[in-house]
Amino acid sequence: MANLECKTVYFEKSGRNNTDLTLKLAKIRAEELGIRNVVVASSTGVTGVKVSEAFKGYNVIVVAGVVGFREPNAHRFLPENRSAIENNGGKIVFSTHAFGTLGRAVNKRFGVIQVDEIIAHVLRLFGAGTKVACEIACMATDAGLLRTD
Template sequence: MEKNISHIVVASCTGRSARVLREEAVKAGYGGKLVCVTHAFGFAGKGTNEMPDPERRDLENLGFQVYTATHVLSGAERGLSRVFQGAYPVEILAHALRLFGQGVKVCVEVSVMALDGGLLPCGTPIVALGGTKSGLDTAVLLSPSHAGALLETRIHQIICKPF
């Protein structure tokens, strides 16, 4: 597989992880696109967003495309499962991905979200970075699919993840 990666997607709630990626990308001479996917509004509390507007603007000025949307592997299904209990298909898939680690689930999720938001080219391998709680601990080479074809997403390589 060609590993000339044109897009890197990073999960970042506050902007800190995105800034770390930017520093490392500059050091490595990376010239591709950088996409930052944040938690959805309301994740930390009704009507709130964890990433302050000034931080979002700063990241955009650093060259990031910053995207906030409903989490593709929970979203509405989490709202239903909280009220009606039970297991729902998308949440089951999220739990299956967590078998490889929380970061792997995050990498798949933010990649699909970014693709659905029009920030990634369809059918192209990208690198996604995610983690567990705070910071980055996982990198995945994958070709995301749109949420409507989620099972067509292909994980080519788990570059790193915690034990």
């Protein structure tokens, strides 16, 4: 097997101002590796729209999280962003969080940590983004939009 080299980019500060360059670099890498599935977390749909535009022709899955996370029966996903993503061929998942639903409720009520919370805490040791990436991949797969083979 040949040696594998890849470019690493570190941003001075985190934030939305890094999104466009991140998407550009992700698309280059996806093309190099032949990756056709792109899964992204997006609470309001703003990032989801950018991804659906940058990755037209790919299997774009935008994971918006669970309805009622911040307030009962509501989500922050903007209707115009939903339309834009769907018009660009993207799919949207509203789903319970893979690493924090029933287990989190049991923890809050009884103070007992469940396995899904342990998994979330371990993944956060590598960074919050690592936890989110694993979680949204599970959510997209559970919704039937991402295959495991």
